[in-house]
Amino acid sequence: MALDVVGDLLEVVGRFLFRILNEVLVEFLCKGTGYLICKPFKSNVDPDGFLAFAVGFIFWLAAVILGFQLYEFIKVDQCLDSGGSFDYANKKCVK
Numbered sequence: 001m002a003l004d005v006v007g008d009l010l011e012v013v014g015r016f017l018f019r020i021l022n023e024v025l026v027e028f029l030c031k032g033t034g035y036l037i038c039k040p041f042k043s044n045v046d047p048d049g050f051l052a053f054a055v056g057f058i059f060w061l062a063a064v065i066l067g068f069q070l071y072e073f074i075k076v077d078q079c080l081d082s083g084g085s086f087d088y089a090n091k092k093c094v095k
């Protein structure tokens with residue numbers, strides 16, 4: 001009896017968290033951003049369509065990749081500004 005209640009509670013919590021994750025990531029970030037990017041180029045864009053989702057997903061994927069590249073660039077720049085040399089093979093600053 002108690003195990004059934006715990007199982008049902010975990011199922012409800014899991015569904016709730018998945019719903020929040022879906023609303024935030026897919027609906028708001030991917031489709032919303034994709035719609036805003038596509039709207040100036042195509043007048044009849046479906047805000048819930050695949051095109052809006054795909055463009056938004058590619059935008060956020062590119063933003064994350066650019067962020068990682070920018071982080072590496074800043075790391076190298078700080079090392080060189082402090083008078084060290086950057087070992088690219090080991091990705092460490094050598095002073």
